[in-house]
Amino acid sequence: MASVWVLVLLPALTLGYTLNEAINDASSLYTKLDSNNDGFLSKTDIWDAFLVYDCNHDNKIAMDELKDFTLANVPSLVDLALIWGSLIDTNHDSRISPAEYDVYFATVDQNGDGKNGVLEFGAYVASLATNSAFLAFFG
Numbered sequence: 001m002a003s004v005w006v007l008v009l010l011p012a013l014t015l016g017y018t019l020n021e022a023i024n025d026a027s028s029l030y031t032k033l034d035s036n037n038d039g040f041l042s043k044t045d046i047w048d049a050f051l052v053y054d055c056n057h058d059n060k061i062a063m064d065e066l067k068d069f070t071l072a073n074v075p076s077l078v079d080l081a082l083i084w085g086s087l088i089d090t091n092h093d094s095r096i097s098p099a100e101y102d103v104y105f106a107t108v109d110q111n112g113d114g115k116n117g118v119l120e121f122g123a124y125v126a127s128l129a130t131n132s133a134f135l136a137f138f139g
Contacts, residue, residue, distance in 0.1 A: 025074040032073060040115035043105045060095040
């Protein structure tokens with residue numbers, strides 16, 4: 001399983017994280033979010049976890065709320081989480097709406113089973129290698 005996390009977390013390594021730190025933190029977060037311990041993250045597993053940090057209760061995840069969530073769960077990945085958030089925020093209002101999250105989730109859920117596995121997420125991250133907005137952060 002560690003080799004899959006290496007692929008998923010290559011961008012984190014470019015931000016100065018150690019490999020072991022990134023793997024441990026990402027694996028820990030994945031386990032925390034997997035509410036039924038089936039090895040997959042459902043759409044609601046992730047969204048419900050984010051909504052705990054929705055301080056103004058607008059059913060959107062503002063970038064500062066995403067930062068708070070990441071600091072509370074995986075502080076070493078804050079920079080990467082904010083980059084990820086900005087890519088999901090397609091209307092650039094600094095908030096991730098349920099509709100934007102649905103588009104992201106469907107993109108990652110390649111087989112359409114309503115769950116995201118580590119391999120699907122790894123493939124999504126690998127696809128970002130050609131995303132100009134993502135690459136600009138590593139410029």
